[in-house]
Amino acid sequence: MRGAAMSLTAASGGFVVLLLTVSVVQGQDGWGVTYTSTKICAFKGSTVDIHCTYTYPPRIKGHNTTVERTFWFTKVQNKEPVDLRTDSDYTGRVQYHCAENSCTLIITDLRESDSAVYKFRFITNQDGGCFIGSPGVTVSVSDLQVQVRRSSEQVELRCHSSCNVADHPSYVWYLNGQKMEEERFSLRVSVNDHNRYSCAVKGHEDHCSPPVYPPKLPSVSVSPSGQIVEGSSVTLTCSTDANPAAKYTWYKENDHKYHSQGPQLVFSSIQSSDSGQYYCAAENNLGMRTSQYIFIGVKYAPVLPSVSVSPSGQIVEGSSVNLTCSSDANPAAKYTWYKENEDSPKASGQIFTITDFRAEHSGNYYCEAQNERGRQNSTLHLTVGTSSPLLGNSAGMMNIIRLTLVVLMLIPLLLLILWTRRKKTPLSSTTEPNDYEETVEMDSPPVYEDVSDLKAVTAAETEDTEEQEDVV
Structure with missing residues (x-):
């Protein structure tokens, strides 16, 4: 087996990172496959080249050996390897460049799903003359990323990849797609900086990381x-x-x-x-x-309506009465008033007014609140208040008011007459020294035909009283 080495190679349309170069995976009796690399790390979107050489015995049992078919695979179906050129996951992205005893697999526009173990197989004209190169080549597809670390009101951005492209790589940063002048491993930006930041490895600027940015308006x-x-x-x-x-x-x-x-x-x-x-x-x-x-x-449908009457208390015959209905509903409820045992409605709207309430208006009234979602109703009982004939109507009440005013006017006059007559009547002189009773004799009150005679006499006596007070 030959020696191993680390290297970085460029491929058409992209680049790959070869982490380990290992030579021959040699089979027995001259059969074998040698991979240039057994481990490859490549960036997403780039192109990777996987190269191998293979050997086989030139003659077996007097028959010359010829290669009839070569291909690369990652999957096995029904115990048979699947040629990558027929795998739908690689349609339009796979090419073979094969020559005598060598073959190169080229995969373009790498995806993270392309991370797999790739093996080469060749088939000859010999009986049982098939060979698969194991362990194959492990390809890891890495997506270059910007790592975001937040502390208080600042954010640190770092360019990261699982592919170790160099011991001390240089990174290029982009602000809203425009290359920034500084080349550094990380950036510091403020929170809620609405710009977009991305990075790339210097020398491979065609493969930028996806940009990072804060949320847009939700x-x-x-x-x-x-x-x-x-x-x-x-x-x-x-x-x-x-x-x-x-x-x-x-x-x-x-x-x-x-x-x-x-x-x-x-x-x-x-x-x-x-x-x-x-x-x-x-x-x-x-x-x-x-x-x-x-x-x-x-x-929602109306809730149970609340009903009220105004004025509250006893209802006086002939008075005006307002009935009010209210209910919570969406859409807003419409109101209809009914009297018990009557088919037709009495009124519509939240307020029902009876202007001249009579005994025949007494009874149960109910309000119905209705919208497109449903209906509810509540009942209210009304009756005329009981009272004496004098209090039974508004005319009787007016009579009470008039009589009260007359009495209030006469009381001061009567008191003044009594006080004047008392001053004119002398005390009896026949009272014995040992008597403890004091007797005051008063004439019987005069009789007058009507109130006008009383007012005339009272006025005359008042004038006499004022003249006597003036003399005193």
Whole structure:
């Protein structure tokens, strides 16, 4: 077996890294295959050349040996190796350059799925004259990457590859596709720097790493689209373009706690309380962006309506009464008023007014709240309040008010008359010294025909009283 060596070789349209060069894998009796390299590391998108030479006995039992077929393979089906030229995974990317006792496999536009062990096989005209070169060539396809490490408000970018292209490689950096002047192993950028950064190995600038960048403005969608009905299943989805891939968090407006993590927020049975504005946040080590609001309006049937009467308390016959109905619903409910045992509605709208309430208006009234999702109703009982004949209607009430005013006007006059007559009547002088009772005699009150006579007399007495007070 020949010696091993490390080398870096260029191939048409790309480059490969040969980690180990090993010579012959020699078979017995002159059969054998020698691979130039047993391990190859290549960058994604590049081209790799795998070369081998092979030997076989020129004559066996008096018959000359000729090679009838040569090919490379990675798979075996039904115990038979599959020629790479017929493998659908390599269609249009495989070429053989074979000459006498040598053959080169060329694979272009390498993919990570091309990482495999490649073996060469040749078939001769001799009985049993087939040979497979083992252990073959191990190809590893590496994707050059920018590693992102975040600390506080700064981010460190490092160019990385599993292919060791050199002991101290130089790296070229690109900002939004434009080559930067400095050549260095790493870069430091600020968080939420919205630029795109990529790198390449110096000398192989045709094979850049995928760019890294913070999330772009996320978009949100709702499924199913259209009307959202209470009790149905609803899914909100958040998506954005970012590298490294973004992580997602869902929030509801005016709610400081997150509702869900992941690109989807799922309501298995959505309720009216879930209505509101939602948004998502997309974040990676390079920064964070939040989406615009998406409004979720849940449609639901009216809840049990509440009914009220105004004014409250007893209903006076002849007064005006307002009945009010309200219910929570989406879309907004429409209201209809009915009286028990009557088929036709009494009114529509939230407020039903009875302007001149009478005894025949007494009874049960109910309000029906209805929208496209359903209906609900509530009942209210109305009756005229019981009272005396004087209080039974508004005319009686006015009589009470008038009588009260007259009494209030007469009370001061009566008190003044009593006080004046008391001053005119002298105390009795026949009272014995030992008597403890004091007797005051007063004339019987005069009788007047009507209130006008009383007012005239009272006025005259008032004038006499004022004249006497002036004399005093």
